Amino acid sequence: MKFRILTLFPEQFDSFAQTSIIGNAVRDGHIEISCTQIRDYSESKHRSVDDAPFGGGQGMVMQVQPLKDAMHSEPIGENAKVIYLSPRGKTLTHDKVVELSELAELILVCGHYEGVDQRFIDTYVDEEISIGDYVLTGGELAAMVVVDSVSRLIPGVLRDANASLDESFASGLLEYPHYTRPAIYDEMEVPAVLRSGNHAEIEYWRLVQALEITKVRRPDLYNAFMKHEHDEKTRRMLKKYLKT
Ligand SMILES: NC(=O)c1ccc(NC2CCCC2)nc1
Secondary structure: OEEEEEEOOHHHHHHHHHOHHHHHHHHOOOOEEEEEEHHHHOOOHHHOOEEOOOOOOOOOEEOHHHHHHHHOOOOOOOOEEEEEEEEEEEEOOHHHHHHHHOOOEEEEEOOOOOOEOHHHHHHHOOEEEEOOOOOOOOOHHHHHHHHHHHHOOOOOOOOOOOHHHHOOOOOOOOOOOOOOOOOEEOOEEOOHHHHOOOHHHHHHHHHHHHHHHHHHHOHHHHHHHHHOOOOHHHHHHHHHHHHO
C-alpha cells in the first residue's frame, strides 16, 4: 500500500512514519508513505497557496492550482483513491478502513485554513472522510488516523494477524478488559478465571465482558451484533449468556 500525503506540513509526518508499528511497516516495505509539500507547487510570489474567500467571510481558502500541480507531481496509480479529510466527510468506520486497505494507493489531501476551493474537490477528490465530529486545524492528524488504521490491516504489518480481528469493531463488539502481571497490584487482583487455564471458560468470560461493555457503551453495536449470524461456538456461548 502506498500512501501519498499532500500537505503544507510534511515534517508533521516524520516521526509518525518512523515510529513503532508504522515505522516498522515502512522499513519492512509493507507500506510506503510519501509526502508532497503543496507549497512547492505554488506559482505565485512568496509561494502562497491560499487567498480570500469569494463571498466574503473570515479566513482563507486554499487555491486549486498548487493542489492540482502537487497532485500531478507524481503519476496517480490506476487503483488509487483520492481522499480529502474534512468534517463534512462520512465518518470513518472499521468497514471503510477494510475497504481502503484493499487499494494499492491512497492519496490523502490535507487542508488548512477554512478549507480548499470546491473546484479541486469536484475535480480530484473521490471521497471526503471525517475521523469524527470535531474541527481540527488541518487534515494532517486525520490523515495519520487513516494511515494508522488502514496499515494495521495490511498483511505482515501486525505480528499476529488475528490480533487485528480480536480488536474492537472487527468482531463487532467493544474489547474485553486486558490484564497482565503482576496478578495482584495495590490489592487489586486479576479475575481468577483468566489464570485458571480453562480456555473455554476464559473465552466465555471474554465474550460476556465484551457483550456487557458494548451493551452499556454502544447499544447500537450490541443490537447489530445480536442480529448477525455467528459461528456455532459463538452461538452456543450467546445462548448460555442470554440465559443468565
Ligand atoms: N473531523 C475530521 O476528520 C477533520 C478533518 C479536517 C479538519 N480540518 C481541516 C479541513 C479543512 C481545513 C482544516 N477538521 C476535522
